Amino acid sequence: MTDQPKSLLRFLTCGSVDDGKSTLIGRLLYDAGCVYDDHSAALAADSKTVGTRGGELDFALLVDGLSAEREQGITIDVAYRYFETAQRKFIVADAPGHEQYTRNMVTGASTADLAILLIDARKGVLAQTRRHALLVHLLGVRHVVLAVNKMDLVQWDETVFNNVSQSFSEVAQRIGLAAPVAIPLAAPQGDNVVKRSTHAPWYAGPTLLDYLNRVEVETDSALAQPLRLPVQTVLRPHLDFRGFAGMVAAGEVRPGQEVRLAPSGARTRIARLVDTDQDLQVGVAGQSVTVTFTDDVDCARGEVICAASDPCEAADQFDAHLVWMSDAPLLPGRPYGFKLGAQKVSAQVTDIRHKLNVNSMERWAAKTLELNEIGLVSLALDRPIAFAPYEQNKDLGGFILIDRIAQTTVAAGMIRFALRRAHNIHWQALDISREKRAAAMGQRPAVIWLTGLSGAGKSTIANILEKKLFAEGKKTLILDGDNIRHGLNKDLGFSDADRVENIRRVAEVARLMTDAGLIVIVSFISPFRSERDLARRLMAEGEFFEVFIDTPLEAAERRDVKGLYSKARSGQLKHFTGVSSPYEPPEAPDLRIETERLAPDQAADLILDMLANARQAGEA
Amino acid sequence: MAEPLDHLQRLESEAIHILREVVAEAERPVMLYSIGKDSAAMAHLAKKAFYPAKPPFPLLHIDTTWKFQAMYAMRDQVAQSGEFELLVYKNKEAEARGINPFDHGAALHTELWKTEGLKQALDLYGFDAAFGGARRDEEKSRAKERIISVRSANHRWDPKSQRPELWRLYNAARGPGETLRAFPLSNWTERDVWRYIQREGIEVAPLYFAAERPVVVRDGGLIMVDDHRMRLGPGETPQRLKVRFRTLGCYPLSGAVESEAETLEQMLAEMDRSQTSERQGRLIDHDAAASMERKKVEGYF
Structure with a gap:
């Protein structure tokens, strides 16, 4: 093994254990001489005791350390293996094929230059094969090898091989996948894996390893594109130096080059490419660099340094493919964290165009996406970002969605195109400002958001509070859950998705009313933290007050003013908060009212005190 | 058009990208420093990633008092170079009880000096992200490790709550008390580390x-x-x-x-x-x- 510079190829293997995937990977590692002697000894011993090949070397055992972990309930997304030849270093992403398959395969495919789809020669192209091909295409893996395995079990029959590769070509064509290369092989014996098979004189193509060694994947159509350099961090060791550090996502960067920043739009020139020993003359796609500018322009983490002649687009609404990766389903309208490169914003799914059945390739209508489902959705962000369609650039078109409370990654997405250019949309400027309206009302607008279980006493307290405010001459309005559901929201049910939309509409209406100068009392169960946070973010600073009407479930159920709890308990009412649907209590409400200790009248006084205090604090 | 990168340059760029990303998202990062070859490579990458600024985090050595003399000499040399701030932490309880591999066995020795020592040091300094030199090729069970892994408030690794990792996109968001471990050398093999040490x-x-x-x-x-x-x-x-x-x-x-x-x-x-x-x-x-x-x-x- 020489130590000359080598290229790097990352590939993904798709197929289930039955197709001989582990055996194939084990065989590649073993025949490429990349299994350590002590591991080989362990393999020989394990093959005798737990092997499935009658004491002969069972190559699957080299990579199959996973069964014990599965028993322990450990999720294995993707296992990574490494081997090298004289020409190349390989990183193999191995996604185990169980029920989490879509999520795993998508993760493994996201970094792969090439995918090996494994097929059992006896079974031919199955639904599973189509699913693999579809996901590989969706993630933009450019090269596909069809490994037709177990050829020994069909007596190396050329017709079988031709039929299988022919029917796969048809599938590939339908999906839009580039022409795959098909190789007949028998993994346990190593035929056509590394050594040419003596059983298939009719096959003139390369062995699998030959192909992997030679295929041109120069990752890097990205190399030929205009410069894109997302800024990860700004280096300021002292006042006279500002360096912008990041990994080049496309093209080349050189000193003297004219650049434009996106989304900010500023123009400047590259002064230096700073490195430890001496400055670089060029930085290419995939390279981590630090640059300086000739001018003192503003540039923070998240900006993308672009070729001035051909800068990145910026937009805040997109159509994108979304792969849902969380046990909790997608809720349209709910705000999620959105990360693309070094840009972090807030995003909502505004529409699910369709979901994709990965087995039949049919498009279905959908109101939500569940774990491992894939959909085409529209997204709205809270501010514009610099991007490229995923097809063009994975770094600038691939994103993740993050749950704002658990901070977990709930989805991976691929931007298809922008729905409208951000620079074309403007808020309609209004001549009468909200400040003028509020001044005319002689009051500061506010939203008092009462949240709590059904029967906690929200409506009662809201009524008393409004009377007291009215008596003080304030202009007020109550938005009550039950009433709104008769009108504005009568098209909505009680599923989680509808509850999110219910609250989103109410929050928007409440905001419009504060624009008009009103004090709005919202009396809604509003069970989810995310939507209450959404409401808070919609309102002006200091005008939103979350009041938790805290009644223990037992107490609310005991009162059962509307008889709803008994209906819910008997199963007549589905999705009932506290019984068959969750309530997420506020973690830091502006005020918490324990109804077991306070009368409704006292509760209303507490809320008035809170408002008065906030006003004083605001004026101080 | 310029040449594409070779595999060592790509691994180097990936590691630097990870270092910068974690530093951008964490409040108080630290780099674990074991004085071995992987640590040497990581410290070198840290210098490159933030040059001409000094790496914006200290090195932390969890000392067991049982390292080789030559390792302590190497550590002192790094401390004196002034290129890094170097912190050394010893588990007081292990020190008081005289924990050693002869009387207490390898397992207890490692648990108290290294595992406990690390947790104590992270809590003491309030670090919310720690770089480690672990690689996926070291051992079968590491093959599926994330590049960035989330630990609960008491530093436990919950295999069920690890996040999917796609592209070069790392979710470094943390809940209250949660901390990160980040492994910039995940995709390196032993041979890569040596070749890099040689090249650099x-x-x-x-x-x-x-x-x-x-x-x-x-x-x-x-x-x-x-x-x-x-x-x-x-x-x-x-x-x-x-x-x-x-x-x-x-x-x-x-x-x-x-x-x-x-x-x-x-x-x-x-x-x-x-x-x-x-x-x-x-x-x-x-x-x-x-x-x-x-x-x-x-x-x-």
Whole structure:
């Protein structure tokens, strides 16, 4: 093994254990001489005791350390293996094929230059094969090898091989996948894996390893594109130096080059490419660099340094493919964290165009996406970002969605195109400002958001509070859950998705009313933290007050003013908060009212005190 | 058009990208420094990632008091170079109880000095992200490790709550009390680390190169008699053999191999001829009760 510079190829293997995937990977590692002697000894011993090949070397055992972990309930997304030849270093992403398959395969495919789809020669192209091909295409893996395995079990029959590769070509064509290369092989014996098979004189193509060694994947159509350099961090060791550090996502960067920043739009020139020993003359796609500018322009983490002649687009609404990766389903309208490169914003799914059945390739209508489902959705962000369609650039078109409370990654997405250019949309400027309206009302607008279980006493307290405010001459309005559901929201049910939309509409209406100068009392169960946070973010600073009407479930159920709890308990009412649907209590409400200790009248006084205090604090 | 990057340049760029990303998202990062070759490579990458600024985090050595003399010398040299702030932490309880590999066994020794020591140090300084030099090729159970892994408030690794990792996109968001472990060398192999050390001219402890050293044969391995605290079993007599180490840790737990490779070039050539995994010499992995998986759940790096 020489130590000359080598290229790097990352590939993904798709197929289930039955197709001989582990055996194939084990065989590649073993025949490429990349299994350590002590591991080989362990393999020989394990093959005798737990092997499935009658004491002969069972190559699957080299990579199959996973069964014990599965028993322990450990999720294995993707296992990574490494081997090298004289020409190349390989990183193999191995996604185990169980029920989490879509999520795993998508993760493994996201970094792969090439995918090996494994097929059992006896079974031919199955639904599973189509699913693999579809996901590989969706993630933009450019090269596909069809490994037709177990050829020994069909007596190396050329017709079988031709039929299988022919029917796969048809599938590939339908999906839009580039022409795959098909190789007949028998993994346990190593035929056509590394050594040419003596059983298939009719096959003139390369062995699998030959192909992997030679295929041109120069990752890097990205190399030929205009410069894109997302800024990860700004280096300021002292006042006279500002360096912008990041990994080049496309093209080349050189000193003297004219650049434009996106989304900010500023123009400047590259002064230096700073490195430890001496400055670089060029930085290419995939390279981590630090640059300086000739001018003192503003540039923070998240900006993308672009070729001035051909800068990145910026937009805040997109159509994108979304792969849902969380046990909790997608809720349209709910705000999620959105990360693309070094840009972090807030995003909502505004529409699910369709979901994709990965087995039949049919498009279905959908109101939500569940774990491992894939959909085409529209997204709205809270501010514009610099991007490229995923097809063009994975770094600038691939994103993740993050749950704002658990901070977990709930989805991976691929931007298809922008729905409208951000620079074309403007808020309609209004001549009468909200400040003028509020001044005319002689009051500061506010939203008092009462949240709590059904029967906690929200409506009662809201009524008393409004009377007291009215008596003080304030202009007020109550938005009550039950009433709104008769009108504005009568098209909505009680599923989680509808509850999110219910609250989103109410929050928007409440905001419009504060624009008009009103004090709005919202009396809604509003069970989810995310939507209450959404409401808070919609309102002006200091005008939103979350009041938790805290009644223990037992107490609310005991009162059962509307008889709803008994209906819910008997199963007549589905999705009932506290019984068959969750309530997420506020973690830091502006005020918490324990109804077991306070009368409704006292509760209303507490809320008035809170408002008065906030006003004083605001004026101080 | 310029040349595409070779595989070492791509690994280097990936590691630098990870270092910068975690630094951008964490409040108080730290780099664990074990004085071994992986740490040497990581520290070098840190210098490159933030040059001309100093790396915006300290190095942290979790000391067990049982490292090789030559490792302490190397550590002092790094501290004196002024290129990094270097913190050293010793678990007070382990120190008070005199925990050592001879009386207490490899498992307890490692748990108290390293696992507990690390947790204490992270809490003491309030670090919310720690870089480690672990690689996925080291051991079967590491093959599925994330590049960025989330630990609960009490530093436990919950295998069920690990996040999917796509593209070069890392979710470094943390809930209250949660901390991160980040592994910039995840995709490197042992050979890559050595080739990088060679290409960049990075200094490593001389223990990695063959020299005559006093050793005893124990459990089939060669253990170096590094200081007077080494306890000899009945019939064990130190002999001088030409040996080198593939991994460094506590000297009574680190097995040497006989070797003639006095330089990096000779060592790479020797690696090509004989292929054993570097963990073979690591006694803690052979301890039957201590699987890597379990140690990780408890908070071992």
